[in-house]
Amino acid sequence: MKPAAFVHHRPTTLEEAVRILAEVAPDDGRVIAGGQSLVPIMAYRMARPPHLVDINHVAGLDRLAVENGRLAIGARVRHMAFRDSAAPGATGALLSTLMRHIAHAPIRTRGTFCGSLAHSDPSSEWCLAAAALDAVLIAHSARGVREIAAADYFQGAMTTDLQPDEILVEARLPLLPDDTRIGFVEFSRRAGDYALASVLTTFRLVGGKIAEPRFAIGGAEAFPRRLAEIETMLTGAAPDADLWREAAERAAAIIDPLEDAATPGDYRRDLVRALTLRAFQQANA
Amino acid sequence: MTMKQDLTLLVNGARYDISVEPRKTLADALRDDCGLTGTHLGCEHGVCGACTIIADGAPIRACLMFAVQAEGMALRTVEGLAKGNEWSPLQKAFVEHHGLQCGYCTPGFLMLATSALEENPDISDEELRDVLSSNLCRCTGYENIVKAVRAAALEMGASS
Structure with a gap:
């Protein structure tokens, strides 16, 4: 349970960080921010990076600010930063709600939003938020800067479009309208544990009909994603019990569930059905 | 190496x-x-x-x-936590409310609860249980740990 040896790099500027990462990435060098996922897998020796590029002292990465109508979340913004709706409006309320489901207080002190995205556990609440809200992710490397849409970013369990020499420097989220309704429910076997399934939905009610619906699932598949078929079903419909039941049945049917020894695929379908229903009821309340 | x-x-x-x-x-x-x-x-x-x-x-x-x-x-x-030979209110409460059995998890619980009470002395029961769910006690003495922290919160509130 002791991590393998590594060289600790402590850059203070982003330029220095990407330059070092470019040198060590071919040798499986990794970036460390909060380390709340990376250090455990290093303790298990599932990861043995010979170099860690520690970005905790890189200037400017702790920014959490609204810019050009989007919420910009820097690479060193910790989970805890979202506790008191640090971000404004419905997006802030959503992030604050999700934060309370991420592990426990001592993990939230250190872990970061962008780190969760870089690690990309299938059950990550932040990955679910990024998928549901179509986050734009900013990756820096010695080769330059690029923007990655969330829909292109997630590629598999713990597999993303982020390249080994790139640092996920910032995530940008849209500011949802103030009258956005939010439903979020997840199921895990123990408090703070990885969710076996989670559902996040947002929509507005315009003239009694559902408008701008977003519906995304996490934990149930290899990576979180929006389910366009459900969103189409919701758009313009009246928010009643029949619709919720129909959408929940459909969501459970169309997912491609993760399976493991303790969790058969059908169990995850049952969870998605139940959680979808509850998420809609929560949003509609 | x-x-x-x-x-x-x-x-x-x-x-x-x-x-x-x-x-x-x-x-x-x-x-x-x-x-x-x-x-x-x-x-x-x-x-x-x-x-x-x-x-x-x-x-x-x-x-x-x-x-x-x-x-x-x-x-x-x-x-x-202790000031010289004087235990902190939380340490005293752990003793008085039998908040430890084997004691292995105790330092972690003490530091977790200390930070929670320092941040919010009026923490609700629900919040307190949520905070304490962070740590494991394999003697499963959770009820007495909650009692001890609650008693320490009252004590600290009374003395401030």
């Missing part, structure tokens, strides 16, 4: 000049290099909370940080 690095940790107000490999966790450095063995290690991968300490005012898992990352932080461990 990588080279050891010299660094200074600030723990309970005292300076510890130590020399450790980068791969050494903060928890191991506190125990092995600072001689502060009050911080316990259970799972060593961030699940059990036995190694919980307070860093810059907030609770952290000392097994999920490397010592080289903790330089410059104000660290507090269980050794810093």
